[in-house]
Amino acid sequence: MSSKKMPTLADVGRLAGVSRGTVSNVFNHPHLVRADVRERVEAAAKELGYDGPDPRGRVLHGGKFNAIGCMPPGDYTIADMFRSPYLRELMLGISLACDEAEATLSLIKGSNASRTSAIREALVDGFILGHSADIELITSAQRRRLPFVILESEAGPDVNSIRIDGRGGALMAARHLAELGHRRLAILSVRRTAGPPIVHMPNDPTRSIAEGSHLDNERLEGFRQGLAEAGIAIADVPIVETTPGEPAAGAVLFDRFPDVTAIMTMSDWQAITVLDEAVRRGIDIPGAVSVVGFDGTSEGSRTTPQLTTVAHDIVGKGKLAAEMMLAGGPPRQIVMPVELVVRASTAPARL
Amino acid sequence: MSSKKMPTLADVGRLAGVSRGTVSNVFNHPHLVRADVRERVEAAAKELGYDGPDPRGRVLHGGKFNAIGCMPPGDYTIADMFRSPYLRELMLGISLACDEAEATLSLIKGSNASRTSAIREALVDGFILGHSADIELITSAQRRRLPFVILESEAGPDVNSIRIDGRGGALMAARHLAELGHRRLAILSVRRTAGPPIVHMPNDPTRSIAEGSHLDNERLEGFRQGLAEAGIAIADVPIVETTPGEPAAGAVLFDRFPDVTAIMTMSDWQAITVLDEAVRRGIDIPGAVSVVGFDGTSEGSRTTPQLTTVAHDIVGKGKLAAEMMLAGGPPRQIVMPVELVVRASTAPARL
């Protein structure tokens, strides 16, 4: 653990009596160095404890980083990438592509203030950006001229993007519940800023719920349409917004709206929270209340009861995103299909 | 998307009529540039589409990467870090520390051939290395003079390391089952190389099971001792080795050793696999067979039946590892306690 400076290519060259260039070749293109010279250089390197070219120099020269960067969306943290069922599966997909390409996966979260500067400074060859419609972020990524892919966000035709048909999915969920006879519903939406749950009472003329991200608005629109088909005005439906992992979501819903018979959510994570709270209170799901998730995470298939949800291939989406980014090529916009998976958390409405 | 070269500090300086140094200051130490000059420089930067210093140059100069590297152990992939219940919680702990320190988390997996060269080339300020006793890897990390922490591995006093008391945990598991009256047991161990399950028959004089990593051997030793206390020779106990996620583990056990009444495993992941197979076959757990996991992942508390397991604070371990790495300081070796959490997957032995 001496704090002596690390030896450099030049030091090794000096000891072995060859030039920097030759030492560099020994490590990077050994075939074009004569065997005896190569051995001499390797011996010198070993003697100095030189273990190969410093990556900083290599990278400065203009090389690739061989890494792809991932920034969690909105207020999510890096920890959430291992904690949120959705992000976890998404990351699994991305990492499958990384494993194949033998690329490093860098999880980056700038200081809240400046995600743009985090993008500017990241040592990666490209980005996958979560649902963060933030135009500034996109601009920043474009400035660096690095390839990137935007997930679940409005993005122009000059940008790679992948999203699911959120409106269609929400529509299916609402129709499903309407067909089961539910008339008193609640929506559990996502609060995109930190803070406690926000409750939007029905028939509150001042309520403004369209402040979420594109992602959320699109789903709300699907719910609205599905409800409208059944003759229900979304203005009559209570909407609660909670941050994604918020454990109190279920409590707020059951406390404030005890006569609701069905809850539509924006994510499986939220739906599972509701299920947990129902168990705690002895509320029968789906006997008393039906719950629909969103995303189709594998967690949702392991709950009791198993979750009815609007599913899509999250792993496949992540993998595709990483592959698109790694492949380069002209920008593409992809919309992935969703599917209503009816399992055991929904049932005909009680009276 | 023009392919024109990116502008540099010097280009901006030229346009603004100031030196490189001043432009650098505008971006890094704005307080020591006069306001009007700063504005001129910022205008020039905007005009050229210069978005701040290229990280490569910065880093070459000797700066930090502000990133910590994590390499999955053995044959695990980056994808496993999002897939294995154990690794996932470990990574969660590590990422909590990264979020706090606003550091990037780089998941690195060199080509199988050369994890050492991946270490050599990683753009990080330090490493957390999983249970990979690989002395070569440690040497390689030491060569780079970067701080690092080794998890679950034999490591000398000059290296940071954190491990759990695996022997003690295995001992508790074995005693627990012995107290429940189990006499016909099987061990589900970990195969550290790719490939199908390996079955070690009881009383096979040629069998050699001590080829695993230190981690595995230590646990086996605990099992051995616990069994010995109950008068059972480990040589009489079948041992099956499977790769961590191998779904066939349960099938092999139930097919080959139908009269076993208890199964001790090396991880919750494996134990859950066994539970799944039992459901598939209609085998009653714990009525017919008791199963003990290892690790104490949160998955284990959500299975049906809930898993009895040797638990430790995985998240805390990861967080501590990252903090140790980030803090620097003299090397420490930490052994974390384990605890037998008795839940519903173990019961008195049937006759």
Place this chain on the structure above:
DNA sequence: AGAAAAACTTGGAGCGCTCCAAAGATTGCC
């Protein structure tokens, strides 16, 4: 043996940036 061909080495020219000592400009004060 001698010339041409092949194999191998060399060292200069950056890559883009930060630091720093020193030069230059400005301000404050009597």
Place this chain on the structure above:
DNA sequence: GGCAATCTTTGGAGCGCTCCAAGTTTTTCT
């Protein structure tokens, strides 16, 4: 107004490496 003190700006010196054109040595062939 003059001088010291303070504030700004400058440009050289690397950081460690890779590429490449040019030079040198070795091999091959007649």
